[in-house]
Amino acid sequence: xxxxxxxxxxxxxxxxxxxxPRSPRLxxxxxxxxxxxxxxxxxxxxxxxxxxxEGCLQLTGYLPEELLLNQRxxxxxxxxxxxxxxxxxxxxxxxxxxxxFDVEYRIVHVEGAIRWVWGRGVGIYNADGEVEALEGxxxxxxxxxxxxxxxxxxxxxxxxxxxxxxxxxxxxxPDGTYIAVNPALARIYGYRSPEDLIVSLRDIRHQLxxxxxxxxxxxxxxxxxxxxxxxxxxxxxxxxxxxxxxxNARAVYGDAGTLVFYEGTVEAxxxxxxxxxxxxxQATHDALTGLPNRNMLHDHLQRAIQSARQKGGLTAVAxxxxxxxxxxxxxxxHQVGDELxxxxxxxxxxxxxxxxxxxxxxGDEFVLVLQNQTEGDVGIAEVMQRILxxxxxxxxxxDREFHITxxxxxxxxxxxGKDVETLLKNADSAMYKAKEQGRNNFQFFAxxxxxxxxxRLEMLISLRRALDQxxxxxxxxxxxxxxxxxxxxxxxxxxxxxxxxxxxxxxxFIPFAEEAGLIVPIGEWVLRTACRQNKAWQDAGLPPIPVxxxxxxxxxxxxxxxxxxxxxxxSGLSASWLELEITENVVMKDAEKTVxxxxxxxxxxxxxxxxxxxxxxSSLSYLRRFPVDALKIDKSFVRDIARDADSAAIVKAVISxxxxxxxxxxxxxxxxxEQHAFLRENGCDEVQGYYFGKPMTVDDFTDRLRKEAVQAxx
Ligand SMILES: Nc1nc2c(ncn2[C@@H]2O[C@H](COP(=O)(O)O[C@H]3[C@@H](O)[C@H](n4cnc5c(=O)[nH]c(N)nc54)O[C@@H]3COP(=O)(O)O)[C@@H](O)[C@H]2O)c(=O)[nH]1
Numbered sequence: 001x002x003x004x005x006x007x008x009x010x011x012x013x014x015x016x017x018x019x020x021p022r023s024p025r026l027x028x029x030x031x032x033x034x035x036x037x038x039x040x041x042x043x044x045x046x047x048x049x050x051x052x053x054e055g056c057l058q059l060t061g062y063l064p065e066e067l068l069l070n071q072r073x074x075x076x077x078x079x080x081x082x083x084x085x086x087x088x089x090x091x092x093x094x095x096x097x098x099x100x101f102d103v104e105y106r107i108v109h110v111e112g113a114i115r116w117v118w119g120r121g122v123g124i125y126n127a128d129g130e131v132e133a134l135e136g137x138x139x140x141x142x143x144x145x146x147x148x149x150x151x152x153x154x155x156x157x158x159x160x161x162x163x164x165x166x167x168x169x170x171x172x173x174p175d176g177t178y179i180a181v182n183p184a185l186a187r188i189y190g191y192r193s194p195e196d197l198i199v200s201l202r203d204i205r206h207q208l209x210x211x212x213x214x215x216x217x218x219x220x221x222x223x224x225x226x227x228x229x230x231x232x233x234x235x236x237x238x239x240x241x242x243x244x245x246x247x248n249a250r251a252v253y254g255d256a257g258t259l260v261f262y263e264g265t266v267e268a269x270x271x272x273x274x275x276x277x278x279x280x281x282q283a284t285h286d287a288l289t290g291l292p293n294r295n296m297l298h299d300h301l302q303r304a305i306q307s308a309r310q311k312g313g314l315t316a317v318a319x320x321x322x323x324x325x326x327x328x329x330x331x332x333x334h335q336v337g338d339e340l341x342x343x344x345x346x347x348x349x350x351x352x353x354x355x356x357x358x359x360x361x362x363g364d365e366f367v368l369v370l371q372n373q374t375e376g377d378v379g380i381a382e383v384m385q386r387i388l389x390x391x392x393x394x395x396x397x398x399d400r401e402f403h404i405t406x407x408x409x410x411x412x413x414x415x416x417g418k419d420v421e422t423l424l425k426n427a428d429s430a431m432y433k434a435k436e437q438g439r440n441n442f443q444f445f446a447x448x449x450x451x452x453x454x455x456r457l458e459m460l461i462s463l464r465r466a467l468d469q470x471x472x473x474x475x476x477x478x479x480x481x482x483x484x485x486x487x488x489x490x491x492x493x494x495x496x497x498x499x500x501x502x503x504x505x506x507x508x509f510i511p512f513a514e515e516a517g518l519i520v521p522i523g524e525w526v527l528r529t530a531c532r533q534n535k536a537w538q539d540a541g542l543p544p545i546p547v548x549x550x551x552x553x554x555x556x557x558x559x560x561x562x563x564x565x566x567x568x569x570x571s572g573l574s575a576s577w578l579e580l581e582i583t584e585n586v587v588m589k590d591a592e593k594t595v596x597x598x599x600x601x602x603x604x605x606x607x608x609x610x611x612x613x614x615x616x617x618s619s620l621s622y623l624r625r626f627p628v629d630a631l632k633i634d635k636s637f638v639r640d641i642a643r644d645a646d647s648a649a650i651v652k653a654v655i656s657x658x659x660x661x662x663x664x665x666x667x668x669x670x671x672x673x674e675q676h677a678f679l680r681e682n683g684c685d686e687v688q689g690y691y692f693g694k695p696m697t698v699d700d701f702t703d704r705l706r707k708e709a710v711q712a713x714x
Contacts, residue, residue, distance in 0.1 A: 036139035043131045046074035059140050061110030080106035095123035116145035168266035174259055176204035188268045190237035210234040226251045244273040286360040289345035297359035297367055301420045304371050308413050315413040316380045318368040319427035323405045323439040325364035336397045347390040384408050384442040405440035407431055416445045460516045471497050474529050475695035479688045482680045491548040492530040493695045519552040531571035542705045548579035553586040561600040575605035583611045602627040631658045635669020641678050652682050
């Protein structure tokens with residue numbers, strides 16, 4: 001008979017029978033409340049169940065009677081196929097040896113889920129010692145088993161991370177020996193294995209840290225915060241090499257709150273450190289000379305001022321600018337210019353103490369910061385003399401020897417300025433004064449110099465704006481033939497219509513534009529505008545004349561011919577109506593190069609004249625080779641024709657020379673009839689000057705051309 005709580009079968013028949021002979025209710029309750037399954041089964045191939053307690057349903061999903069006598073499933077079939085053989089072998093062995101069996105295995109729940117069970121039991125033997133049955137208890141241990149498996153898996157994962165981490169991982173005792181390290185740490189520190197490291201590195205403070213105080217700092221941080229992060233130190237590798245590491249670590253405490261060990265990670269950061277150092281160097285040093293750059297100069301000067309403020313003492317700031325450097329750079333090329341800057345950098349360094357700073361401010365400007373000048377201006381002056389002498393020593397570029405000089409301005413803390421900007425600005429002002437004084441000298445700053453420089457800076461800013469806002473204008477001055485007094489050309493002369501200053505003459509801004517490098521775009525604008533205007537006159541039916549444009553030395557480069565060709569093409573003006581005026585000094589500066597550029601220009605078909613002739617030094621042999629068309633006698637000679645015999649002689653000589661060389665000759669600055677007459681009598685070809693017309697606006701010049709055209713008409 002079947003009970004609700006459990007099912008049992010008698011030994012001799014296969015019919016479910018009344019179970020639990022004594023105290024049936026008590027036993028039944030006990031079995032029903034058991035957290036597991038009690039069973040009895042035969043020791044046959046299927047472990048045929050004779051009794052199974054009520055817990056069977058919860059554990060397996062089968063009713064107890066479904067297992068009895070294998071009615072739906074046998075006990076063996078209940079076991080997961082992969083575990084059956086193992087369970088069978090274990091139970092058989094134990095039964096044979098008359099021992100209790102105790103085994104964990106999986107069963108398959110009626111719904112297909114896998115459950116882990118812990119089975120314990122014994123064989124029941126008859127009087128002959130034969131196995132009569134197996135009796136035992138089965139308990140669901142799935143949760144525990146899965147938790148253990150998860151733990152195992154986690155451990156396996158963590159071990160894998162530990163073993164395969166790229167970062168070093170360590171545990172150390174507080175007194176500085178290793179408890180555990182991973183292979184990466186051994187690699188970083190240059191040991192063969194983690195074991196090798198643990199055995200060999202017994203004293204972290206002295207064996208590892210290059211600065212043992214870092215270990216003290218590490219311990220201090222641990223004590224104060226219980227952890228360190230990004231703790232960077234230099235350490236020794238096993239072979240003695242020094243590397244940079246970064247540590248992240250924490251202190252681990254036991255239950256009693258006592259420090260047990262430190263654990264953490266180590267990253268090798270030597271490459272990063274080198275890279276950072278390189279970046280720092282690049283950000284603070286000039287790539288060409290290796291000297292501190294403007295950024296570092298500012299920081300250093302700031303610190304020097306602070307120190308002088310606190311401790312007293314005189315600090316000098318010297319602004320050193322090379323004289324005529326632009327000429328060397330333009331004429332000999334940047335490579336030579338670079339070599340010169342490097343040479344000057346070394347020479348400046350050799351003139352000062354180790355504690356002084358020599359920085360490159362940019363271009364050909366160097367700044368020196370001389371601290372603690374105990375001998376005052378006398379001592380500073382001595383250093384400046386040394387610098388002037390050192391810079392002016394001859395230097396070699398290839399097989400050529402050169403000389404260059406420098407101009408120096410000096411400002412002093414605290415008299416000439418109390419902050420970085422003022423000291424630098426005032427040293428710069430003093431340097432310009434030195435330039436004005438004829439170069440190759442030094443000047444101490446004086447307050448009156450200040451206003452000049454601020455004007456200069458304002459001027460440069462305004463010039464940039466003038467170019468953008470089209471504040472420049474071209475005026476035109478007629479050139480006349482001395483044969484018939486007719487206009488045979490014009491010179492384009494720039495004017496600046498400044499909103500603040502009114503009409504500004506070129507003498508006042510061209511030198512600044514040259515200095516600031518703005519003369520090139522300004523010169524390009526002049527050339528374009530003059531060509532366009534001349535073409536417009538021709539298109540308006542006025543008699544064609546060549547228009548002359550002044551070229552600055554800085555425009556005289558290899559790119560000039562192409563630029564001029566483009567301008568001519570753009571404007572549609574034929575090259576024969578364009579004349580370029582180049583000063584005598586420019587022509588002679590780098591004669592070989594100039595000949596080449598002028599030849600290319602000449603091939604375009606334009607005219608070239610040498611301006612301000614007589615003021616410079618012209619080599620006659622070069623003059624013969626230059627593809628020039630005309631010489632313009634400088635107005636200083638023309639002015640003095642009547643009262644100075646030498647000037648008159650020079651004018652006559654230039655006229656003869658020009659004619660010998662087959663060149664036209666133009667006299668500029670003609671202001672009166674006396675000069676006019678002298679020039680005509682001595683065979684000068686053309687004249688230009690206030691006597692015939694001042695530089696005038698486009699409209700005025702157009703009227704003048706038009707009137708002359710009408711008068712000339714038959
Ligand atoms: N690179 C460029 N330089 C330019 C340009 N435009 C002018 N300049 C140069 O500026 C200097 C001053 O020029 P400016 O004030 O225009 O003076 C010119 C004439 O006005 C002046 N002149 C002409 N006749 C007389 C005279 O009878 N008396 C007298 N005192 N001055 C006179 O001479 C200047 C022209 O000189 P030059 O160029 O040497 O023929 C001057 O050096 C200009 O070259 C420019 O666009 N680019």
